[in-house]
Amino acid sequence: MKIVGVIPARYGSTRFPGKPLELLKGRPLIQWTIEGARKSKLISELIVATDHEGIKAAAEAAGAKVVMTASELPTGSDRINAAVQNIECDIVVNIQGDEPQVTGELIDKLAQVFLEDKNLDMATLAHPISEEELQSMNSVKVVLNKNDEALYFSRYAIPYSRKSAEDMGSLEGCMKHIGMYAYAKKFLKTFCAAPPAFIENAESLEQLRALYLGAKIKVIRVKEALVGVDTPEDLARLEKML
16 A cells, blocks of 8 residues: 655745745745655655745755646645646645644554555544633634544534533543544545535535545544644744744
């Protein structure tokens, strides 16, 4: 089973244009992600999918293969799907380009579940949620079934609509979603060919299209949280942390 890692890196981010080339401790963000991803033991090839020559140059300097993709592609999943069209593989791991703290261990936890369940469509990561994250609309929550498969994702404090976490005495009703995914290549193609689902548009969460299509999304529980970079302020905070 061949597993490929793809880092989608678009230049024209709405909230932070040129983000992959911004410097963190003197190195471009995309370089941090590449260096973390290259420590994976299970992916056989690492690709950066981008629409920008500057990102291409930075990625190649960091040792990654680059596939140029159209700027018009609407999502990271579409960019990844375009990048692997002509690559023979079974599993594709979506490694977010704005996650400079990504590790090979996290990537391998995602990939490993496909070696154990060859009928799996998708996998993702989540960690225990805090009260602050539960109340934040910027934090995506995921509710799981008994098999650690996703029932639903939301920006709202699900499932605490009638009784609060304080009333229930526990935050175990949901977990904080980490936006890394692995897909069976054939499901990724199906996913990108389908139009956005109503629930996806309502919540502005792409992974809800997969649930709407009937996909099984395995959720891997991890202890650690990743500090992603969505805004210049996030980058400044991470710089201080490091």
